[in-house]
Amino acid sequence: MQSIYAMHQNDSDNLEKEEKFLFNSIENIRDLYLIMLSALVEIRNSEEDFIEKSSKKHLATAEERNPNKKFINNQVLHMLAESNPLNIAMADRNINNWKNNDDYILLLLEDIKKSEVYQNYMHNNINTFEEDRDFVADLFTDVVAPNEKLYEYLEDNKLTWVDDIPVVNTLIAKQLRLVEPPKEGKETFNVPRLYKDMDDKDFVKDLFRKTVLNNVELAKEFIDKTPNWDTERIAEIDAIILKMAICEFLKFPSIPVKVTINEYLEIAKEYSTPKSSIFINGILDNLVKDYQANNKLIKAGRGLM
Structure with missing residues (x-):
């Protein structure tokens, strides 16, 4: 509908050009999906880097020398980082947005640390895969996905993403809640196909x-x-x-x-x-x-x- 509307607005009769744009827009939905998931991985990596640097400070505090590593040891975040299908898809689509825009990751990490979801997770003695999974799903749904700065960045990056963001975020939230513990010889996280067939x-x-x-x-x-x-x-x-x-x-x-x-x-x-x-x-x-x-x-x- 939007592509046909764009053709009318531009008074275009180049069907092949407009069709190519339509399919590129659909491909970009996959990019958005990969960018949102990679944000979780980069947030975890950023916190790990911060903890490591803090521990090496000349006048490190007791807390900095012996930090709470529950967040960076989260099993689901590790699973995402090590997922072959996810890493291959990101390489194929050249997804490296957060390497060039790490300020957004730092902003997200700051908001995460202020959140009730994070505080509850970090200050309990539960250490199960199920808790890690529920935490990541809640973190994405309640803190990452609704982040206004992140939304502005995505909107500025590609205008067509405005309509795709809710669909992609809903899919990711659903996937995260269904993640299962790792099994020998089985991929634990798969990137869904754009088309059924x-x-x-x-x-x-x-x-x-x-x-x-x-x-x-x-x-x-x-x-x-x-x-x-x-x-x-x-x-x-x-x-x-x-x-x-x-x-x-x-x-x-x-x-x-x-x-x-x-x-x-x-x-x-x-x-x-x-x-x-x-x-x-x-x-x-x-x-x-x-x-x-x-x-x-x-x-x-x-x-x-």
């Missing part, structure tokens, strides 16, 4: 291309159903949402009608005007009835209506 990736390309290439025809499908609204009065985002939904109705026989309607109503609620979802729901509902009456809606498979 090739069909998933093809769907992105097909929906984008079919909506753009059939722009005029798709618009005609709903213009007659909105007698009180001329094309200029329909919000551009609403028009794009309607075209994409109609494209799924007519050109993607395996996608259930209800799934299409629900998906685009959610998109409308998130990105368009307060009343858009009601307007779009009314149009799509009328179109489905019309298509069914005229045998124009052909869906394959069970339970697809």
Whole structure:
């Protein structure tokens, strides 16, 4: 939707260029995921470096000579640092953001040390994998992910990440809570795939291309159903949402009608005007009835209506 909207705004007709940008934006979601996870590793490394330097000071205090190493010995943080899939993915995508922006890591570490999550963890006598796991998950959810400075950095780095941050953070939080203790010969932490399979990736390309290439025809499908609204009065985002939904109705026989309607109503609620979802729901509902009456809606498979 955003890519089609960008094409309209830029008055672009270069389909290949815009499609490439779309797939680059999706690839960047993986980069965001890797950057957020690597922040946890770098925070731990930064604290270890601080402890080591403090212990070597000429006039080190008793606490500096014998520091509490529970944080830097956290089993889950070690697991992340030593994860082959994570390290390979970071190398492939050249993720080294925190090496060049270590001031953000120091700010995060400072906020972490002030947090109740950190204080409770550091001052109890529990030393189990489960506690380490719950601590890292809580730390990420309550302190790292909501950090305003971190959010500003990510927003400045790539504008497309603004919408991706909540999705990525939710995925990471879920992953961290499901981490299991290390097992011999088994990877303990894996980087999820961007696409479920090739069909998933093809769907992105097909929906984008079919909506753009059939722009005029798709618009005609709903213009007659909105007698009180001329094309200029329909919000551009609403028009794009309607075209994409109609494209799924007519050109993607395996996608259930209800799934299409629900998906685009959610998109409308998130990105368009307060009343858009009601307007779009009314149009799509009328179109489905019309298509069914005229045998124009052909869906394959069970339970697809």
